[in-house]
Amino acid sequence: MQPANVAVVVNEDNPDSVKAGEYYLKVRNIPDINLIKVNIPASPKKISAQAFSQLKQEMDAQLLPQHQVVVLMWTAPYAVECNSITAAITMGYDPEQCARTCAPSKHASRYFNSESRLPFTDMGYRLSMLLPVQSFELAKELIDRGVASDYSAPAATAYYLTTKDVNRSSRSPFFPPSGKVAQRYLEIKNLKANSIRDVQDIMIYQTGLVSVPDLDTLKFLPGALADHLTSTGGDLLGTQQMSSLRWLSAGATASYGTVSEPCNYWQKFPNSAVLLKYYLMGASAIEAYWKSVAWPVQGVFIGEPLASPYRR
Template identity: 80%
Template sequence: MWAGEAISLRTANKDGYNLQPENVAVIVNTDQPESVQAGEYYLKVRRVPIENLIKVSIPGSPKKLSAQYFAQLKQEIDAQLKPQHQAIVMMWTAPYAVECNSITSAMTMGFDPEQCANTCAPAKHPSRYFNSRSLKPFDEMGYRLSMLLPVQSFDEAKALIDRGFASDYSAPAATAYYLTTSDKNRSSRAMFFPPSGKVAQRYLEIKSLNTDSIRDVQDIMIYQTGLVKVPYLDTLHFFPGALADHLTSTGGDLLSNGQMSSLRWLEAGATASYGTVSEPCNYWQKFPNPAVLLKHYLLGASAIEAYWKSVAWPVQGVFIGEPLASPYKR
């Protein structure tokens, strides 16, 4: 399987991922001064045109929105979007859910009430973008890819934006870590972990390990695992542009005190992550497929493109991070 993926790195790169700053709409919450400040900083660093800034008011910054409230919010945002906008970045931590849906899936694919009848059921509306060859998702599929850029504070948001910008074209000598853990239920996607070896043309080493954790590792570009809580994050070093996530039920419930929040990955130095906002059960299709994520990232996709292409059933999953990070862009 991975030999075929390696061949595609040599051939499919001709397609040319090329998401540009003018293709990104930046949404800020005027009820959060830090959101506005972070949005303005993002425009400056990424040279996003000022007309791409969209202001909305979400008083109280609730974790979860009702379907009715979200419909009004989305209508307000849609009215200000332009045909060239292929992606959306929302500059806040909360809200991150719309009932049982994530706000990123609801913004991109529309709110899906059927999933909420049984959150453990398979998705009835899979993503047509999954592992596709699409380079312009809105033009070709009607999907504007969306991601939350968390704003716990302006300083944290600034550091995340700076990491994303620093990653562009960097292609460092790095390692992708894939951990099959003792938690069998949360290792449901281990069958998609690429075998250990080197991707020489991208200076990347792959390490697929049977262990619950890594520590004191200094060269991470990708870290994917399955645990309720991932230990030793404070001992790790992530390169700018690093992607990291853990398969567990509610990693996307970002401000919960239960299972480990996906925010912990960003706080540890990763640039983008993913987690589910409601109980998904352990369908691999509801989480990033490791082989698909790695393939598209190495082909030069941005973080938002690679992560969105890697999830077959993203209804319950929230994508977080700096969307334009592109360490393997050609």
């Protein structure tokens, strides 16, 4: 994935979105022609299918054939009805899922566990990720973490926690076993625990809880991926469960969460083995996360998409 492949979408109604988008182009060496401007007044959490259709038309008119990735420079909107906005942009809006959000998805991702390096060329998918802009300063910190991660391959640990919350541990069979991988750069710790405390070397942290404790005691390395399997982590500005934004504020570089009640199908959440495989192979955060979710209709991908600590 090269800078020319990345389209950066800003909301002209939000000055911080525009400022963050311009900064992202600069530090990632993305051509100015890749800046796409839209207008979303009041930045609602959720938009209707009709409003999304208008937004998509506005974006599509400015996209170029070489664009493989779309970066949304805002915190909200993050949902289209029951769909996530990232899935709706990449795969199209799926109204059928909204009839029963707990049903298995009939709109599976062809990019799941795929070797494709050019998803739009190969499949017609422009991978989408939301880069939250709660303020320009916070967005800049996140962008800088992603840039700092590139080619770093630090000594780090991937933590996989099977918690006492059985329903939210549905993907634990895919947690890789403990041990050293990646030429000893990365150690895996597969634990039965509700949390970890006072660790300073996190590259991956995946768990299943409504709310993850002790995040303020942890240090995430640049490029770290972290997420928790729960119903509405992708309700980024909601208060019923822990928002996936909390991972980013704790120091992670990218995360994932569902915007509507998905039930606990592992296919609706990142598959840990697939995510680890592609990240260690050098994929960027957006590629690795998108490759790891089989049914992403309800899931919003957030963070700095081009972070690539294991890129060669």
